[in-house]
Amino acid sequence: MSETLIKRIHSMSDEVVDLQRKLVAIPALGPDNDGDGEKEKADFLIDYLKGLGVEDIREINAPDDRVSCGYRPNIMAFIPGEDASRTFWIISHTDIVPPGDPSLWDSDPYELRVEGDSIIGRGVEDDHGGIVPSLILTKALLESGLTPPMNLGILLVADEETGSHKGLGYVVEEHDDLFGKNDLFLIPDFGTPDAALVEVAEKGMLWLEATVTGKQCHASTPSEGVNAMVAASALVLLLNSELPIKFPATDDLFSPPTSTFSPTKREANVPNINTIPGKDVFCMDCRILPEYSVQEVKDAIAALGKTIEDQYNVTIDYHEAQREEAAPSTSMTSEIVTRLAAGIKEFYGVDARPEGIGGGTVAAILRRAGHEAAVWSTCVHNAHQPNERSLISTQVSDAKVMARVLFG
Ligand SMILES: [Zn+2]
Structure with missing residues (x-):
């Protein structure tokens, strides 16, 4: 039944480039990185989601008087499924790190450069590599008119690069009622070029x-x-x-x-x-x-x-x-890991490799709150570096894997 959806996603390379171009042009730096926060980017994303026809969009603003609007925006877009009691959450972050020494870049970090399958610009991987696949999944889903078996929750959080206190940390603290015990959590913010690594634990x-x-x-x-x-x-x-x-x-x-x-x-x-x-x-x-x-x-x-x-x-x-402190690990046999593994096998042809890493993703916040979260995306592995690069094709394929997780 989700084949129509997969086909539609497959045709969305242009949408990936278009979205990336717009997102790269809106730098979202937190005040700890001498920026004015994520509001402009968040407003663009809210408009985009509204334009897709998402009816349930909530803004969870964490007060922060260091930025001119006075808050750090966290956005939740909710698409109801047949089983209203569970939600597949895809959690990405809107903030970026500064480009650093401009002389190390071959082009303007805030202007998207396209070279074949590669896209270059600050944020294209970290974390537009999470945002964009979740948005094209949402677009394809709404255009196809399908009702997913469970709810789809797109969460776009602020402040990931500087501690998450105004981002996912705030959302979990103030609105933990959003998250149910049977929900599935994916954080597309880390991974390997072969798509195999599924991060389930952190030191x-x-x-x-x-x-x-x-x-x-x-x-x-x-x-x-x-x-x-x-x-x-x-x-x-x-x-x-x-x-x-x-x-x-x-x-x-x-x-x-x-x-x-x-x-x-x-x-x-x-x-x-x-x-x-x-x-x-x-x-x-x-x-x-x-x-x-x-x-x-x-x-x-x-x-x-x-x-x-x-x-x-x-x-x-x-x-x-x-x-x-290390957070509890996500079980290798948890539903999020097994569903991801099936999708990775189907669209990348490799066996998923659940692994623990040295630490540092927002998954720990969810794991401490008792949720089994998996961190996965297909990464070139050059986040935070000059000439940050990502692939159009893997963003399309990552969206297909997300669709498989949603539809099972
Ligand atoms: Zn990141």
Whole structure:
């Protein structure tokens, strides 16, 4: 019965390009990225959905006085199905990240460039690669006059790139009555070029900044000071070698299968060569398997830090830049995963590969609220980079997979 729908979607490449062109031309940057929010893009999307004939459109505005309209728009479009008690939700985000250094782009990031099957511009993948397939599915569905077996809910949220507190976090907190226990949740915001990866779990996350304080002095008389850089370097090496030993568990659901503990950013200390630095700051990015708590890792870091404090006569202070306990995983045999797998097999010819990743999608918000959410889309994998690219053909095929999930 959904064959008509699949055929219709198959003919919608021009619609993909047209929508992408319009969306790319409306930059939606959150205030943390020095932008004025998502309102203009949201207004365009509301008009588009109205134009398609969607009757039930709701706006869930999260107050935010940092943007000129005073809110961050979240849009819900609802198409009723035969079974009114369940909804297939497709959740994409409207905000983008800044284009970065313009000289790294071969063309204007806010003007869509088409090269064969490729489309280039800021946002074409992240997350127009989720928005556009869900919109052409909606268009094809309404044009075909079919009533889907369950409701279709298109949710276009704000603030994904800067924490989701005004986006899906707000929607789930304020309107969790929207979501039912039997609903299906798809977040098309991450995936692989072969379409096989279905993300079902995320590790916990700790971003920790360590400030090591010694005593500054002239470099010609080092014994008069305490070299904070030497102590910090010793701690970096200690954490790098000891944390994987203290937290050795592996889980093949995840790729990579272990927790990871990476020293990353290091701040500049003294500006000149002939001063012993009295302060040195570095950061750790820890991705923690669900069987360990973030606190256990933090405690282990503090204990290792204590040995460095004693050995080098420094003090160490820690600041958590981000802390996220792992959310419960979505079952590999959940309905959303099995329906997705069937669609992926049909339209991409590959077996779905359910996997856990290092973390960072909005799925965790839904999983914590008790919903089984899957993250899937077909990605070139160049989100946040210059010359962000996506494929017209995979956006059409992703819409077909979404149609299969809806119709079963
Ligand atoms: Zn994204």
